[in-house]
Amino acid sequence: MAANDELIGRRDECAVVDGIVDALRAGESRALVLRGEPGIGKTALLDHLARAADGFQVVRTAGVQAEMELAFAGVHQLCQPFLDHLGRLPAPQRDALGTALGIAEGPVPDRFLVGLAVLNLFSNVAAERPLICLVDDEQWLDRASAQVLAFVARRLGAESVAVVFAAREPTDAVSGLPTLVIRGLHAPDARALLEAALIGPLDVRVRDRIVAETRGNPLALLELPRQMTAEDLAGGFGFFGAAGISTGVEPAFGARIAGLPRPSRLLLLLAAAEPTGDAALVWRAAELLEIAAESAVPAVEADLAGFGTWVRFRHPLVRSAAYRAGTAQDRRRVHRALAEATDPEHDSDRRAWHLAHAATGPDEDVAVALEQSADRAHRRGGVSAAAAFLERAAAVTADRDKRAERVLAAAEAKAEAGAFDAAVDLLALARSEHLSDLQWARADLLQARIAFVSQRGSDAPPLLLKAAEGLRAIDTDLCRTTYIEAFTAAMFAGRLSVGADAEEIARSAADAPRLPGAPQLRDLLLDWLVEFFTHGHAAALPALNRALDAAEGDVPEWEGRRCAWLATVAALRAWDDRRWHEMSSGYVDYVRVAGILSDIPLALNTHAFMTMFTGELSAAAALVEELATAQHAVKSTIAPYAALGLAALRGARDTALALSSRTISEVTARGEGNGISVAMWATALLHNGFGDFQAALDAARQAIEYPAGLSSANWAFTELVEAAARLGLQDEAESALRRFSEISRSSGTDWALGSEARVRALLADDAAAERLYVEAIDRLGRTRIRTELARAHLVYGEWLRRQRRRGEARTELQTAHDMFIAMGMQAFAERAGRELRATGYGVAADEPSAVGGAALTAQEEQVARLARDGLSNPEIGARLFISARTVQYHLRKVFTKLGISSRSQLPQVLT
Numbered sequence: 001m002a003a004n005d006e007l008i009g010r011r012d013e014c015a016v017v018d019g020i021v022d023a024l025r026a027g028e029s030r031a032l033v034l035r036g037e038p039g040i041g042k043t044a045l046l047d048h049l050a051r052a053a054d055g056f057q058v059v060r061t062a063g064v065q066a067e068m069e070l071a072f073a074g075v076h077q078l079c080q081p082f083l084d085h086l087g088r089l090p091a092p093q094r095d096a097l098g099t100a101l102g103i104a105e106g107p108v109p110d111r112f113l114v115g116l117a118v119l120n121l122f123s124n125v126a127a128e129r130p131l132i133c134l135v136d137d138e139q140w141l142d143r144a145s146a147q148v149l150a151f152v153a154r155r156l157g158a159e160s161v162a163v164v165f166a167a168r169e170p171t172d173a174v175s176g177l178p179t180l181v182i183r184g185l186h187a188p189d190a191r192a193l194l195e196a197a198l199i200g201p202l203d204v205r206v207r208d209r210i211v212a213e214t215r216g217n218p219l220a221l222l223e224l225p226r227q228m229t230a231e232d233l234a235g236g237f238g239f240f241g242a243a244g245i246s247t248g249v250e251p252a253f254g255a256r257i258a259g260l261p262r263p264s265r266l267l268l269l270l271a272a273a274e275p276t277g278d279a280a281l282v283w284r285a286a287e288l289l290e291i292a293a294e295s296a297v298p299a300v301e302a303d304l305a306g307f308g309t310w311v312r313f314r315h316p317l318v319r320s321a322a323y324r325a326g327t328a329q330d331r332r333r334v335h336r337a338l339a340e341a342t343d344p345e346h347d348s349d350r351r352a353w354h355l356a357h358a359a360t361g362p363d364e365d366v367a368v369a370l371e372q373s374a375d376r377a378h379r380r381g382g383v384s385a386a387a388a389f390l391e392r393a394a395a396v397t398a399d400r401d402k403r404a405e406r407v408l409a410a411a412e413a414k415a416e417a418g419a420f421d422a423a424v425d426l427l428a429l430a431r432s433e434h435l436s437d438l439q440w441a442r443a444d445l446l447q448a449r450i451a452f453v454s455q456r457g458s459d460a461p462p463l464l465l466k467a468a469e470g471l472r473a474i475d476t477d478l479c480r481t482t483y484i485e486a487f488t489a490a491m492f493a494g495r496l497s498v499g500a501d502a503e504e505i506a507r508s509a510a511d512a513p514r515l516p517g518a519p520q521l522r523d524l525l526l527d528w529l530v531e532f533f534t535h536g537h538a539a540a541l542p543a544l545n546r547a548l549d550a551a552e553g554d555v556p557e558w559e560g561r562r563c564a565w566l567a568t569v570a571a572l573r574a575w576d577d578r579r580w581h582e583m584s585s586g587y588v589d590y591v592r593v594a595g596i597l598s599d600i601p602l603a604l605n606t607h608a609f610m611t612m613f614t615g616e617l618s619a620a621a622a623l624v625e626e627l628a629t630a631q632h633a634v635k636s637t638i639a640p641y642a643a644l645g646l647a648a649l650r651g652a653r654d655t656a657l658a659l660s661s662r663t664i665s666e667v668t669a670r671g672e673g674n675g676i677s678v679a680m681w682a683t684a685l686l687h688n689g690f691g692d693f694q695a696a697l698d699a700a701r702q703a704i705e706y707p708a709g710l711s712s713a714n715w716a717f718t719e720l721v722e723a724a725a726r727l728g729l730q731d732e733a734e735s736a737l738r739r740f741s742e743i744s745r746s747s748g749t750d751w752a753l754g755s756e757a758r759v760r761a762l763l764a765d766d767a768a769a770e771r772l773y774v775e776a777i778d779r780l781g782r783t784r785i786r787t788e789l790a791r792a793h794l795v796y797g798e799w800l801r802r803q804r805r806r807g808e809a810r811t812e813l814q815t816a817h818d819m820f821i822a823m824g825m826q827a828f829a830e831r832a833g834r835e836l837r838a839t840g841y842g843v844a845a846d847e848p849s850a851v852g853g854a855a856l857t858a859q860e861e862q863v864a865r866l867a868r869d870g871l872s873n874p875e876i877g878a879r880l881f882i883s884a885r886t887v888q889y890h891l892r893k894v895f896t897k898l899g900i901s902s903r904s905q906l907p908q909v910l911t
Contacts, residue, residue, distance in 0.1 A: 007044055009188075009189025013045055027160055030164075031153035031154070031156055031177050031178060034167070043316075057126075058131075059131070061078050063136070064140055071100070071380055072148070073275075074135065074141045074145030076102075079097070100381050114148055115147070116878060119152045119159075122161045123884065123886075126159050131162070133161070134164050137168075138170055142382075146171055150173040153177055157882050158886045159885050190221055250324075253317055260302065264298040266334070270334040272319045273357075277311045278311075285337035304318050304322075339354035348376075352366070352372070362398035366396050367394075367396050373389045377389060388410075390410035408426075408435070408443060411426035411430055414426055424447075430443055444463065458493045458496045461490040462500035464482060465504070465505050468483045477515060480523065481522065484525065494672075496676075503534070522559060527546075537747075544574055548567070564599075565606065574747055575751045581784055584609075587603045587606060601631045604630060612649055613788070614784045615819070625861075625862050629880055644659045645678070645682055648685040648686040649689075650826055660680075680699045681700070684703060684716055685715075685719055687723075690830075694723070700719040700720035703720075720736045725762040737759060740755075744756040751783045757772045776792040776796075794835075801835060816828075817833055866880075867906055868906035868907055
């Protein structure tokens with residue numbers, strides 16, 4: 001550092017961080033990761049940014065190894081100055097953040113809802129003055145804080161907020177954020193820094209060797225000359241006979257610490273073990289260890305640490321060097337002192353953590369305290385912290401039964417946190433313990449759940465089946481829940497099932513034990529699945545309708561979340577468009593209101609399909625955009641089902657085929673056979689739209705190979721009938737029609753029967769065809785399924801033209817054409833247009849409707865449509881994972897582009 005506080009040799013790097021200040025002054029936001037080895041100057045750049053932000057609000061936190069498992073510790077430090085702003089947050093966000101920070105009681109908060117709360121908190125604070133959040137040593141930040149702050153950094157827009165991380169090796173949480181790699185100084189700058197730090201002459205050969213061997217690391221350039229004698233600096237023989245200059249700066253700090261008096265070393269060890277830097281706490285613990293206040297003087301004079309209101313080490317490497325320098329006995333002593341000095345009521349978790357580090361062997365009291373801390377952490381949403389507490393509790397447990405339970409509970413918590421590798425390791429350790437029958441069953445279930453959640457592939461169904469069977473005589477409630485999970489996994493695995501498919505699960509679940517009393521929704525859904533996979537769709541309809549009736553009733557919240565997705569699948573299987581609409585939209589509303597953001601991708605995917613089939617393709621596109629945003633935010637790996645269906649309906653050939661190819665490759669690799677069915681159905685639909693019936697037939701054949709899974713295979717029956725009929729393959733078309741008719745006639749809904757009538761007419765003689773076309777239009781006209789209705793008008797018009805009834809054909813074809821254009825089904829619109837022209841009737845260019853004729857971006861269109869639908873800025877922000885201020889920023893741009901001045905005008909300009 002030069003005297004004028006300019007960083008030597010960091011002109012380019014300073015320009016980057018100065019650009020952050022300029023962006024915030026202009027009302028923009030920024031996120032940045034500074035990456036580099038220890039001592040390379042990351043902290044110095046953070047300091048430079050803090051100095052450059054004149055008039056800004058600057059808050060800082062730093063990851064500390066000893067605090068890595070304390071949930072939301074980093075978030076708490078950054079939010080602490082702004083807690084008086086909590087009242088301005090929407091209630092779900094306020095409650096979630098308050099619970100996460102331990103300042104309020106409530107249900108376990110979804111970590112993404114906590115992230116949204118922090119984003120809006122920072123946005124509200126920055127409305128007064130721009131805000132910069134500096135996070136040093138991100139690699140040591142607690143997992144919950146890293147996830148939340150990375151979420152915030154990715155969702156920044158127009159808030160005048162910057163989040164800047166510094167890390168040696170950034171964690172996965174911040175991967176993908178803009179990154180600036182900090183490298184060593186160039187030789188001229190390194191020499192200048194070295195010479196600025198010296199107070200005596202330096203032999204030029206020694207200087208050049210220091211510069212070369214430190215590779216321009218600033219901290220090494222400043223520290224290593226302190227360890228050299230005058231003879232070394234002058235180029236004496238002692239220097240060149242030595243082992244050479246180490247670029248490891250921590251050993252240099254360790255050497256300086258070793259030269260301190262023992263009380264000073266012990267004081268530094270004590271401060272290093274206390275992660276918050278609370279000087280009052282350190283001095284209380286020091287008093288218990290009989291360390292006098294004057295013991296700080298040598299450490300301060302050696303420029304290793306400062307002892308004021310807060311204890312601050314010169315560099316994080318000093319902290320780690322001080323902790324490493326302590327003996328195992330001294331570490332236990334300081335942790336014991338810190339535990340005794342920590343308030344057991346207000347900071348019980350850190351007290352328990354210190355007690356664990358102080359333990360010399362098994363200690364049941366400490367284990368119980370750690371279990372209690374795990375429970376508190378879990379209630380706050382810190383599942384990683386809960387797992388760490390439980391793992392430590394197991395380590396200090398002597399009783400084999402208790403140790404087995406604690407290890408198993410730690411494995412379950414690790415899996416819940418998404419740390420699957422660590423969970424598998426703990427699971428192996430648990431299996432080596434003395435497990436009860438219930439614990440063995442829980443271990444099997446955990447292994448199966450990890451397989452399903454991490455892959456959604458073919459490994460999970462047999463494992464879940466084994467777990468369910470193991471629970472039959474142990475826990476009826478968990479047994480039935482596990483059978484539901486096994487069915488779900490089998491439906492996703494579909495044609496790629498290995499070891500256990502849905503039929504085998506149904507045979508096993510048929511006589512599963514039942515709980516006394518009236519059946520719950522879960523039980524009714526299980527009964528339906530057993531009947532469906534054992535005896536088929538028609539036989540299962542009574543059970544299916546009982547389940548749907550229950551789903552429409554008063555369902556407890558815990559069961560609603562467990563069964564919401566499967567209830568939408570049931571409605572779809574019933575070909576009940578009213579219930580499908582209600583179930584899918586209710587599922588989205590439920591996860592939004594409850595703040596279960598991790599479930600939103602699946603909920604949006606389900607509802608997007610319903611919206612597509614109703615012909616609201618623009619609304620479906622907004623849902624697909626929202627789905628992509630949600631998937632990115634919560635790191636979901638669900639296949640792009642909705643995007644596939646939308647591209648096919650729109651006739652976006654290149655997009656649909658690319659998505660189909662990518663999806664098949666990805667799902668085949670992990671054994672998710674349902675993805676193949678969806679991709680092939682979408683491909684068949686796409687080609688039928690273009691009139692490429694051979695390609696449609698080839699895809700539909702593959703789609704119906706496994707019709708017993710989710711519903712896309714059943715949709716493909718109608719695609720196959722249409723393609724085969726157009727190609728003159730009467731036998732194949734009739735065979736597919738018979739299979740579809742078994743489903744449609746047993747369902748008995750207008751959607752199912754109307755769809756059957758549409759394709760049956762393609763195979764009928766002239767006398768029956770017209771009646772069937774009219775029936776299809778009549779039945780489908782009573783449903784929400786406008787895409788099928790438009791296709792019914794199209795094929796009827798095509799038939800009328802072949803009958804040389806041109807006037808009537810034009811009416812049907814014009815209706816179909818207008819509907820396709822309005823919905824944005826471009827390929828089908830072009831097909832209808834060709835038929836219209838063949839009747840001698842001219843049509844305008846087939847262009848789908850656009851939004852107001854203005855070039856709105858995808859996110860602007862999302863914001864505009866949600867505002868049109870009456871949502872407030874905070875509600876829109878919650879859906880799109882952005883702050884309310886960013887919503888307002890987008891709305892201003894929307895108003896300008898559309899030439900309007902208020903929300904009330906949006907319905908008139910948005911098609």
